[in-house]
Amino acid sequence: MTSPVLEAEGVSIERAEQPVLDGVSLTINAGEGVLVQGPSGSGKSTLFSVLGLLAAPDSGSVTVAGDETSDLSERGRARLRREVIGYVYQDFKLVPDLTARENAALPQDHTGQRDEAWLDELFERLDIADLENRHPPALSGGEKQRVATARALANRPEVVLADEPAGHLDPEASESLLGLLQSLRSDFETALVVVSHDRSLVDRFPQVYHLEDGTLTPLE
Numbered sequence: 001m002t003s004p005v006l007e008a009e010g011v012s013i014e015r016a017e018q019p020v021l022d023g024v025s026l027t028i029n030a031g032e033g034v035l036v037q038g039p040s041g042s043g044k045s046t047l048f049s050v051l052g053l054l055a056a057p058d059s060g061s062v063t064v065a066g067d068e069t070s071d072l073s074e075r076g077r078a079r080l081r082r083e084v085i086g087y088v089y090q091d092f093k094l095v096p097d098l099t100a101r102e103n104a105a106l107p108q109d110h111t112g113q114r115d116e117a118w119l120d121e122l123f124e125r126l127d128i129a130d131l132e133n134r135h136p137p138a139l140s141g142g143e144k145q146r147v148a149t150a151r152a153l154a155n156r157p158e159v160v161l162a163d164e165p166a167g168h169l170d171p172e173a174s175e176s177l178l179g180l181l182q183s184l185r186s187d188f189e190t191a192l193v194v195v196s197h198d199r200s201l202v203d204r205f206p207q208v209y210h211l212e213d214g215t216l217t218p219l220e
């Protein structure tokens, strides 16, 4: 039996005194591909933050790689963020003073284990090898998105969380990036959780949930 890499149970959170997530439960097993689809403002980025231990829920629990996180110290949560989860942020969060390759290597530098061969492979697979010495201000939105994806995968995480990972790409580049994420999922058992408003992604994922009015519903 596969064990969950990420599990949210009864998660609720308010923003500006309004409920955004209302008793959301979600289980992600190793290697699973899950899309959370919902309209703008439905709470997708909030769910991304809660699942990624970037925000604590008001109630409910989030368990990462078997560790229930509400009782963990900040140090323990930081370790899970570093070692278990990879993040593709909606606004990339690349460091402008570092090259594309240095940005992608940041998670490895935080754990003290540079793996140049894996970075080479990621840059090849993402088709950005020729951009590795450029700084983010000199990259297009789609190029930044691929560098951010390389960074998310740098530590071979058990689960990648991605907020609108194809938001800045044309349909062809979006298809290729999602194909890459899905192939990494099958090659390395990396679970993938994508939150997106983009309905065209629905057919690309084995499991799809709809988020609206604070409630997460599986789409049949």
Ligand SMILES: Nc1ncnc2c1ncn2[C@@H]1O[C@H](COP(=O)(O)OP(=O)(O)OP(=O)(O)O)[C@@H](O)[C@H]1O
Pocket: 015, 016, 020, 038, 039, 040, 041, 042, 043, 044, 045, 046, 047, 197
């Ligand atoms: N820091 C905050 N303070 C107040 N309200 C917030 C805050 N963050 C989010 N919200 C509100 O919470 C709701 C959910 O926001 P969230 O960003 O999670 O939605 P989303 O589905 O990701 O939207 P989008 O697709 O437009 O990115 C929105 O109504 C938003 O205005």
